[in-house]
Every structure is written in C-alpha cells, then in structure tokens.
Amino acid sequence: MTNALRPQDEPFTAPAGPVRLVHGDALDLARHVAAESADLAYLDPPFAVGVTFRARAAGAKRDSGEVAYHDRWDSLDAYLSWLEERLERVRGLLSPCATLWLHLDQRAVHEAKVACDRVFGRAAFLGEIIWVPGNGSKKRHGPGMSHQTLLLYTRGKDFVWNADDPELRAPFAATSLSMHFTRTDERGRAFRERTLGGKTYRYYADEGRALGSVWTDCPAMVANTPLRKESTGYPTQKPLKLLERIVRASSVEGSLVLDPFCGSGTTLQAAARLGRRAVGCDTSELAIATARERLERANIPVTLADGRHG
Numbered sequence: 521m522t523n524a525l526r527p528q529d530e531p532f533t534a535p536a537g538p539v540r541l542v543h544g545d546a547l548d549l550a551r552h553v554a555a556e557s558a559d560l561a562y563l564d565p566p567f568a569v570g571v572t573f574r575a576r577a578a579g580a581k582r583d584s585g586e587v588a589y590h591d592r593w594d595s596l597d598a599y600l601s602w603l604e605e606r607l608e609r610v611r612g613l614l615s616p617c618a619t620l621w622l623h624l625d626q627r628a629v630h631e632a633k634v635a636c637d638r639v640f641g642r643a644a645f646l647g648e649i650i651w652v653p654g655n656g657s658k659k660r661h662g663p664g665m666s667h668q669t670l671l672l673y674t675r676g677k678d679f680v681w682n683a684d685d686p687e688l689r690a691p692f693a694a695t696s697l698s699m700h701f702t703r704t705d706e707r708g709r710a711f712r713e714r715t716l717g718g719k720t721y722r723y724y725a726d727e728g729r730a731l732g733s734v735w736t737d738c739p740a741m742v743a744n745t746p747l748r749k750e751s752t753g754y755p756t757q758k759p760l761k762l763l764e765r766i767v768r769a770s771s772v773e774g775s776l777v778l779d780p781f782c783g784s785g786t787t788l789q790a791a792a793r794l795g796r797r798a799v800g801c802d803t804s805e806l807a808i809a810t811a812r813e814r815l816e817r818a819n820i821p822v823t824l825a826d827g828r829h830g
Contacts, residue, residue, distance in 0.1 A: 539788045539815055542801040543808045544827020546606040546780035552825055553613045553799050559680060559775035560796075561610050562766055562787050564623040564758060566591040568599045573755035575806060588755050588783075589804045599628060604635040610780055611639055616676035619646065619770040623758075625668045636673055646672035646679070649733050651762065653740030670766075680770050687765045689728035701725040738762040754784035754810045763790035771796055785811030792820040801827065 542552050570592055575585035593599040607622075614620065620640070624632055637645065649670040657664020682688065692701070701710040701723075710725040738761045750760050763786045771777055773795040779787035782800030788811060791798035802808055808824075815822045 538797065538821040538823065539785075539792055540799045540823045540825060541782070541785075541788070541808060541811055541815075542799065542825045542827040543803075543805070544801060544825075545803055546801055547609050548827045549609065549613060549778070549780060549799070549801055552801075552827060553776070553778060555612055556615050556675075557776050558613050558778040558799075559615050559618045560767065560771040561614060561618065561620045561778040561780070562623070562763065563607075563610065563621065563780055564756070564783065564787075565603060565606070565781045566599075567625050567756075568593055568596060568628045575753045575755060575810070585753070586806055588806050596628065596631065600631050600635055603628075603632060604639060606780060607636060607639045610778065611675070613778060614675040617678055617680050618675040619679050619681075620673045620675070621649075621766055621770070622671040622673070623651075623668065624671070626665050629669045629671065633671055636671055640673040640675075644673045644675070646674050647733060648672065649735060651738065652734065652736040653738075654736070655740050680772060680775075682769055682772070683730065684727070685768045686728075687768045688731045690731050691728050692725060697725055735762070735765075738765065752784040752810050752814055754807065757784045758786050760786055760790055763787045764794065767791050767794050767796060782811055783807050785814045789815060789818055789820065792818075803828075 540552060542549065566589065568591065572590045572592065573588045575588050593602075607620075610620065620636075622632060622636060633645075649672065651668045651670060652666060653668065655666070657666045659665070697710070700712040703712065704710050711722050712725075713720050713722050715721075738759050740759060751757065767777060767787070767790045771791075771794075775796050777787065777791040777796045777798045779798070779800045782788055782802045783804075784807065785800060788798045788800045792815070800811060802811070812822055812824065
C-alpha cells in the first residue's frame with residue numbers, strides 16, 4: 521500500500537479494485553483522472569444549507585466536533601455558479617457510456633437541474649431518483665421535506681444501465697403473484713406473459729419488478745450519530761447500501777467510478793467492494809482522513825495524492 525503524497529501523479533490507470541484519494545478541489549481532478557475515462561460520477565456536494573457541518577463522536581454534543589466543511593454561501597446564485605463550474609469539469613472526465621448522479625435536496629435541486637441542462641444538454645437528462653432516508657420531518661408549517669433527489673444525466677446515448685441487477689429489482693406484490701403468475705416453465709419457475717404491439721414478453725416471478733424511481737429501502741445514517749456499524753461520525757454520510765445500488769446500476773466490473781465530493785468515502789468503499797476502480801476528491805482534511813481510515817480498515821488499497829498544489 522502506498523500512502524505518500526505525490527502532487528505530480530499521472531491520471532489514474534490502476535486495475536480494478538484500488539482507490540485513489542485526492543486532497544483537493546474537484547476542479548483539479550483532470551490531473552488525476554484521464555479525460556473521458558470514468559463510467560460513473562456520483563456527486564454529493566454541499567446542499568446550500570447555510571451552516572457549518574462538524575463531525576460527531578459517540579456521546580459528544582452535536583456542535584462539539586471537528587469542522588468537516590462549511591456550507592455557507594453569499595447567495596444561491598453564488599452556490600450555483602460554484603456548482604456549475606465543477607459539473608463542467610467533471611463532464612470532461614466522463615466516458616461516452618457514463619452517467620452522472622447529482623445528489624441534492626429541495627434547497628437547490630430545481631435550479632441545479634437548469635445548470636445541468638446547460639452543461640449536458642437537456643436531452644441528456646435520464647430522470648431522477650427520489651431517495652427517502654426515513655428520518656421523518658419535524659416541520660409544523662407546510663409540508664416537511666422527507667426526501668432527497670438525485671438527478672441523472674448521461675454522457676452519450678449508449679450509457680450503462682444494469683436493469684436486471686438484483687439491486688434494481690423488487691418483489692412483486694402478493695396479489696400480483698397470485699393473480700397473474702399462474703403458469704410455470706419446464707424448470708418450475710412461475711411466470712406471466714403479456715403481448716404488447718404484437719410482441720409477447722415473459723416476466724418471471726422470481727426476478728421481481730423494476731425498482732422504480734422512489735427508493736425507500738436505504739435508511740439514512742441515523743441523524744449523524746455513530747449508532748450503526750458503518751457510521752464514521754462524518755456529517756451527511758450516506759448509507760453504503762444506497763451507493764452500492766448506484767454503482768451496480770451505472771457501472772460494470774473494472775469501471776472507473778468518480779466521486780468529486782467524497783466525504784467519508786462511502787462511494788469509494790462501495791466501488792472497491794464491487795470490483796470497480798475509484799477516485800475520490802475532497803477539500804476537507806477531515807474527509808480525507810476519515811475516508812482513508814475507513815478504507816484501510818476495510819482492507820481496501822488506497823493511494824493518496826495532494827491536489828492542492830500545481
């Protein structure tokens with residue numbers, strides 16, 4: 521395992537599995553990632569919340585930990601300008617079959633959609649995933665926001681989408697199984713057939729249905745406290761199950777996965793566990809230290825690079 525910082529590293533070309541962790545701004549990723557080489561980019565940037573986020577150790581008060589990052593902006597326009605510049609830079613690193621996932625909430629997602637349309641072109645919009653973390657809402661005036669939104673944009677027409685992956689399937693409802701899946705094939709598998717436009721399609725009960733665009737089965741990290749085994753104490757950490765589903769949906773083994781705001785390293789761990797290469801970047805010293813410790817604890821090879829200097 522190599523941990524020395526090497527500012528002049530060549531773009532990442534390591535075989536499947538290892539992770540490169542870059543301490544620096546997403547704007548400088550081209551020094552560490554070859555153009556048009558990443559098949560998946562997951563972006564979980566600051567949400568324009570207007571606060572400073574801190575890490576939280578077990579038993580500690582919420583605001584007593586080390587500063588992770590500042591999410592304060594002079595205006596929403598300033599935030600969107602910052603974000604769009606990094607979207608443009610990441611787009612240049614995506615392969616023709618790549619997909620970009622941008623993870624935000626109601627504070628800026630609608631304006632960010634317009635920015636993404638400018639960067640990728642409106643026709644490149646693949647759709648959106650509504651993620652329900654399961655934390656509930658305490659808002660008493662107006663609807664409480666209990667979901668977050670992931671915008672999906674493709675780099676080209678022939679993008680990777682592994683629709684038959686088990687992580688993108690859900691069991692059929694019991695009523696549907698009893699009413700429609702009444703036939704079995706020579707191997708004893710229950711199925712139903714439907715004819716649409718003169719073509720007959722067969723659906724197997726044990727394969728389940730397409731998951732759809734609302735995900736409710738990836739619980740959040742329990743209010744930023746280290747109550748779950750995978751928790752690092754880093755604020756806004758996303759669950760490993762969510763990122764493993766994204767990686768499985770939009771990449772294949774050996775693909776390069778990119779996370780320009782890697783935080784605690786969830787995307788990097790998910791990618792490595794699934795046989796992908798990964799490059800993560802963050803300006804936060806705490807994020808880099810947290811991600812490094814997490815990956816090494818999981819026995820995932822890590823190469824560090826300092827992207828803060830020319």
